[in-house]
Amino acid sequence: MDKLKAMATFVRIIDHGSLSAAAEAQGQSPGAVVRSLAALERALQVRLLNRTTRQLALTEEGQRYLDHCRDILARIDREEAALRDDPDTPSGTVRVTAPETFGRYHLAPLVNRFLQTHPAMRIQLVLDDRPLNLVEAGLDLALRIGQLPDSSLVARRLGTMPTVLCASPDYLASRGVPDLPAALSNHACVTFAPQGPIWRFRMAGEELAVRIDPTLVTNQIDSARQACLAGLGFGRFFHYQVREALADGSLVRVLQDYEPAPAPVQLTYPHAALLPHRVRYLIDWLTPQLAPQLTAA
Structure with a gap:
């Protein structure tokens, strides 16, 4: 068994919410993903997931091992990214979503300015008042206003909004x-x-x-x-x-x-450790630009 590949498959199962979705994301058959998970559980001699035909639930051991896998895979990702990326010249595409009105008035002008000064970057900006699922929609970054219903997301707090x-x-x-x-x-x-x-x-x-x-x-x-x-x-x-x-x-x-307590305004993304350099660069650039616009009204 390829332990690193099995760990990556396990993480992908959790991120995509099902064995079949993980299989599709990896270009494998559902049976191959099931066998990979079973082999990993046998090697560890613990059950990582309780699963039925409709639902997956992490065991306590599975949650600990998931964190362990993310850490290991993130270290590998960072080392490989360091070989590929020029930290001073980010490149590639970042897919961003934000609420429609806020995005139109506040985020879109900043995106335009960013692209003017970073010609190797590409941004796909999706303005939608629905809280799109980042993984399902293939998005890298979301600006969210309010409490996050999905605890698996990582958040960079920008300020609050009344x-x-x-x-x-x-x-x-x-x-x-x-x-x-x-x-x-x-x-x-x-x-x-x-x-x-x-x-x-x-x-x-x-x-x-x-x-x-x-x-x-x-x-x-x-x-x-x-x-x-x-x-x-x-x-x-x-x-x-x-x-x-x-x-x-x-x-x-x-x-x-x-009035209720002001809602937090946050830049959210699926995994901090596995974040591509181009996404992290955009987050670091946007944060000081957006934060001053969120003073209490």
Whole structure:
């Protein structure tokens, strides 16, 4: 048995979430991947994965061995990368995703500037409000706002972003300004579909959940913002999504004292140790450029 190859196969099974997906990624048959895993478990005399036809779950020994494999493979990757890469002249393609509005206003201009000064680099920029799976979508790097649901991702924290509640001046003039979050149950609301019908606030240091009955539910932030601008009710947005409307007065921020804790803004990627030099270089370049744009609003 080729131990290093078996270790790499084991890591790929975890990263891709199934034996069949790992087999496809390696250009092997599912049977070959199963045999590789079985041989590795026999050599170690421990079970690494509990598996059924539908699910894989790491054992405690499997989690420890996974970390061990990542460390060893990363060291090999770094040594090989040092032979290939010129640290002063990065090259190759980096696939990046970010939320649509934030990416358009903040990330895209930086990407343009980066490419002007690094002609050997190529960037594929995917702007999408859906939290795309990096491995499944073939992405190297994601800018994420909010807590990460996937604990396997590595994150470089850039700053935080407030979540604000706002409505148009016309709506507030006709319906009044709520003095407490609970009053929203008597108001029209517009919501971005992933937010759901429960809006969370802070009161006296504790989290407060308020159920709303939305007038409009949409899967597009722009549609939710336009509805609020049209006076259809209250909306909750990350501050960058309504910054211009708040600045020119077409939307008014309310209940600021009850806003939830600002959401973390992070550059995320699958594995820090196995990160290609071109991706690490872009992260190091973007971090000081993006961080100053995330001052608390």
